[in-house]
Amino acid sequence: MDRNKIGKWLKQPAKMANKYSLNAVYFCTGCGIIEIPPVITARWDAERFGIIPVATPRQGNLFMITGYVSLKTLRAIIRTYEQMPDPKYTVGFGSCPINGGMYWDSYNTIKHLDRYIPVDGWIAGCMPRPEAVFIGVTHLWTLIEKDMANGYLRYREHYDQYRGNQEKLLGKLDWPPLYATGIAQKEIAA
Amino acid sequence: MNEGLKEKLEKAFPHAAITSMRDTDYVVTADKESVLSLLAYVKDAGFDHLTLISCVDWIDEGEFELVYILSPYMKDNEQISGNEKINLILKTRIARGNPAFQTVTHIFENAEPYERELHELFGVHFEGHKRLIPLFLERAYDIPPFRKDFDTRRYVKEVFDNIPAIQDIKA
């Protein structure tokens, strides 16, 4: 470990621990997942930076949306995202979650992922190379450092908007709202 | 056998039009009544591998064209007879309005997901199919999406572009 990091560790242990222990929820949402095995295995070895895949959303704090998101997957993504404990970071991987990418005219994939769940960082490319993943991660580190990776706070704050968008697209969701929202409260009152 | 099959088919199904496009592709066009018996017949004749069931939407003619592509497995484990390179493309047409057809799952068991898919994406109803439940899609579409009159670009504009971006209230 770098010596001048020790001071940082003492000052902000939470932030540093979050940075160097990014446990990614294993979810192959799209074709981007093909570059994740190389990233976590011998050639690129993401475990050097504490990035390992974990089995369930409860255990992780990094959610990589690897590639285009179809409607059916979006439902699972929302469910998975809501089950992760705070603080949690989302990274959109590839061009497709940003604006639809090459599926811009597909009737079954969503175009802007950040309208349904908050996204902290993007890694562009179709598909991004493993090196790009590391650049994305280092960028995420910077964001965590500067308190800008606050997607989970935004989600809580604008939950009614997010939930509204989700329900607009997917119809009724099978699970109750995560937070008591303004809309939900109004509905209860009415 | 190639020529023999053609003659046999012509004899058994006088209404079926048989053309050979290239040396490996045979196209048999049949009316929809004789498709099932034709399939059973060619299955016995060696074409026991149903490779694909497809559907083409000829919107101008107001018809769906169902396409069954068959090819033979090897007769035994070792020997290649030469027939295996042949693809038999069996086509039939059904009306586009309220499309329905007989299922072929009792002849070819692996037709099941193909027919499910066509039911979902083209809205073709297969009578006798035991499990015509949705396969791929999450949302219900007014027009099945693979039909020619379903404009996916317009649909995207209408649906996805209408989802608002998240407004930051505080900012």
Place this chain on the structure above:
Amino acid sequence: MVATVAQCVLLPVLGIVIGLFFLGLYRKIMARLHWRYGPPLIQPVIDILRLFFQGGMSHGAVFDFGLVLSLAGAMAIILFIPFAQWCPLQGSGGMLVILYLMLLMPLGTALSGGEAANPNASIGISRKLILALGYEVPLLLILLSVMSYYSTISIVDIVRGQQASVWALFSWPLALPGIAYILILPAVLGVRPFDTTTAPQEISSGPLVEYGGKYLAFEHIIHALSLFLGISLFVNLFLGGAANPIVFFVKILVVFVACVCINAVFPRLRIEQAVSYLWKWPTAIAFLGLVVVSLVK
């Protein structure tokens, strides 16, 4: 008195530190066998720190209670197992108490996982209990032969008996149970090929499926402690304990590294296969050992 209290406080801390070091070492060694660099040695500490800062989700009071029971049990056992010459609670029941306190770890996790009401966790617990039954059969035979041989139920006396003569593993009648213990050691530690309990690819990490945040951190600590405990029990029973802590540490380190290397070259067994393995050769050897020991005595 002061020394005993100091040991009581220090030993669990030492156990956790060594256990976490083992976890880090485990990841490092595995990485090297995978042809990669591997995480820093303190990665488990970073993970646990992060998990503590992550809050987590609780399913209810028993969910918490089970974990507390599990971890408290694990910490308590350390005081009954000699760490070199330190064994603060040697006169409180000996091996039999260790055997029964060891139940607290799986039982606590099982209660907690049961409250979570996830079938994946239940399957994992069911596998854990079956696997435990599987390795308990040879393990009990082994422990009984050691206890009968030295005519004592106190682990300190067993260590003393070995230090007076030779290590049990190399003495004649106890060599058989020693070999059997080596054969079942991976199962006792729950490492591959016996990691069916948490098999992440089959049942989404089994009992851990609902743990997040500090709960998962506790589970990691329990895992670290159970590694430490399983190996120190083996070292005390068969490798003659140690007269000073450094020798003891070296001994458990060597046993641990050997276990990791076994871990790296096997895929995971299915639970029936694991149990039928455990009930075949290790049990036969351990049984033979017990017969020989009771004849010799």
Place this chain on the structure above:
Amino acid sequence: MQIILLTSFGGAFATYLLAKISSRLRDVCAVIVSGLLVVFVALLYNKTPAATLIPSFVGAPLTVRLNMLSWFFAIAIVVVGFLSIVFSFSYIKGKERADFYYLMMLLVNAGMIGIVLSADLLTFYIFWEIMSWGAFLLISYNRGPALRAGMKYIVMSVIGSVVMLAGILSLYAVYETFVFSELAGRIASASPAYSLACASMLCIAFAIKNAVVPLHTWLPDAHSEAPAPFSAVLSGILIKMGTYGLILVLYLFVGVKLFISPTYVWRGFRFVLLVLASITILVPSFIAVMQNDAKKVLAWSSIAQAGYIILGITFGTTLGFAAGMFHFLNHATFKALLFFGIGAVEYRTKTRDLNSLGGLLKRMPITFIAVLVGTCGLIGIPLTNGFVSKWLLYKTLILEGSPFLAFIALIGTWGTILYGYKLLHHVFLGQLPEKYKNVRKAPASMQFVLIILSLAVVVLGILPGIPLKLINTIAVSMGMDSMNINIFGIASETGALNTVNILSVLAAAGIVVWIILKASKKSTRISQEDNYAAGAAIPAERYSYTVDFYNPLYRMIRRYLRDIFDEFYYWIAGRVQAFSDMVRRLYVGDVGCYAMYILLFLSALILSQVWWRVW
């Protein structure tokens, strides 16, 4: 002492009579009677009165006496009896024939008190029969399958009684006395073969009551079909009357010195008993793992635990005897606790099918804690009483050079863990089914009982010295070595036990961990529905792993765990029935005939005994 017997029998009938007036009066009377019994028995601590009930009953006096051994059993009987009566309040309310139920409960109780108080074999036999028939009526109380279970029980019980009667009469024919103390003196000079024969005859009867494999087959059905409060009495106390009888035979008649002497005959007898006891531990433990009926699990578990008691008692060392006696007390507490707990669940949910229950922890927390404590005691988790008795047992087995018996006992404990957790998981943990969403807490009277017994389990586990001192006195009075006991366990050179150390260490560690848990970042409380299901919402009602919980294990051991004895007895019963059918062609089949057969058989047995005198 007569007062005790008078209260118990008189109270039983008084309750029945008062019930005709009002049901509330009946309840009060039953509680008063059983409460009075507790007080009376407690008052007699460390006193040794003796009395004659009837000077001459068919030529012999009926006498009673009290010593430490009987007091030890008597206090367990009256306490569990009292608690079962309290528990019965809500349980039996609204059921038909409740008056009869109370009468029988009290009568069985009285019978058991009579058994432990009796000073001669005749009195013993009379009370034994009262208890057996009372138990039969209670087991078949629910009718339907219960009747069948009751029949099975009474057939085996009658066979046992007949064998016992034969033994008693044989003894009387030889020594012309029924009184224990006189018999004990005279039998010491008998030939080993004769005393062995008498001891085996009596032991068969006791083994049937105690459900030792292979004479256990009545028990699983009887326990699961009986009403829950009576199941607790049945399992905790009633079957242990067999143990009491065994102690009488082995330690009083035969004499402990003789019993563990290196004589060839007695060594063989002891060996047979030890083997039977270990089979009784091992096989039923794993049969219990496969049961899907909550009370069947406990019933099989009762057989296994009785095995521990018999193993301890027949092993014959002081520690072994102490382990057996203490385990008897413990079993009376935690098994009664478990039966009461499951009874409370059954009372609220009307089912004991493990596969359909689940998640009741949120609805019945007190019951859960009680069952948890009971299960811990059953397994022998440190700080519960079960741990201490098992510790004593293992210690003596290991140090006296019987590691294989210790191995079997320990493996039996693993069976206990498997079914104990299964019980907890299937009833209280896991997903709560929709139809039990509105289950209410157990009634107050039930909770009272559960709390008292849970406390008993824990207190006896932390302060095992209290009963152990008592047991030590008994052991010394029987001519065994004394143990070095302090309030927290045992001090000795070859391995001491100190529960206060374990308690303080566990408590300290627990508190530290709890503080860390609570001090670190606060966790979010989520419901059971918010569960990981691979990215989908959980399917309601279908997300629970209960059916075939230990399926991999079942597949491996199922074929070895058939209850072959049960099948064998049914086969014999079938043969007997066929034989009776054959006989019926000669006699016109009516009840009188069968009574006559029994009489004939009895008289043949007795005659043969009297005729040969010395066997």
Place this chain on the structure above:
Amino acid sequence: MRELELYFGPQHLGMVGNFSITLKAEGDRVLKATANPGYLHRGFEKLMEYRTWIQNFPLVCRINVVEPDHVEMAYAMAVEKLAGIEVPERAQYVRSIYLELARVGSHLFGLWAYANMLGFDTVAQWAMYHRDLVLDLFEELTGGRVYHIYIWPGGVRRDFPKGFKDKIVTTLHSIGGCVPDYDAAFFNNAIFHKRASGIGKIDQRRARELGATGQVLRATGMKYDVRKVAPYAAYDKVEWNVPVRSDGDAYSRIWVVRDEMIESVHMIFKLLDCMPEGEVFNKPPNPFKWKIPRGEAYARCESSRGEFGAYVVSNGEDKPYRVHFRTPSYPHGLIILEKLLENANIADVGNTMISLYVVAPEIDR
């Protein structure tokens, strides 16, 4: 009796690809398994109707992420058939080599998935490392690591660069040097044999009825390989064997994969030896104005999972009228998987699925 319903996927560590299996179970025994695809449905075939013939190439390769090359090949062959384009002979060889390299890479990926499923990290990591070496070759040849868009109607986009032949040889030799390690650690491992043999057993009659191809069929003993029975590219130019095994279980399938990988490497060496010189690309007309005459064509090739086909209909426009892909995972993942999982053990669900080599995007398209 309470039912147990378990979800295997989509968010599951044992699931390769975005796919889900719903399991109805009793104890740890699966009573009924239902494949639940559609998490990756993008409607490719619809989108292709909106794009020109050449524009579709970037799209089609996304159908199979693990080996996009065979999709390109099938589509290119169908277009060639429709438009009647001839392919130069050298291009045939280049295509064959390129496709075999893709097969090796894909099989190494499959090995990763299978070893990972059994918790065998060591071999999994080795396999992924070696796959990366193959991807490096692709990167040098085409510029893309995963999606190459190399095969076009009329040949391939560019010839081998200088010294590329030697690179292929050295890379393949270095991978081949580890085959004994793989054998010792994985294929001949006793525990692997215990876990895999008897799992997902299917006999040949059943496999034929259910439309199996690829190693699922070959593991039951039939030497059915499109490269052999209906040769395309340069597969009929060299001698090679079709590896088969006869048991039809997961163990046989993985062994067929292993043998196929070695066979592919040998085939590449042979092809490199007899590769002719010459052009590699018959340039088609301006891609944006290219109209293909009315007609239809079905072309198929052998991907590393089985028979991959493309059915293309043209109505004389510059865009295809209808395209439909026949993917090998379709019958494997939707029917055979469901049948094989009946009465399976929960511990063997992922095991069975991965041994069938199911790739989810192929099913969903």
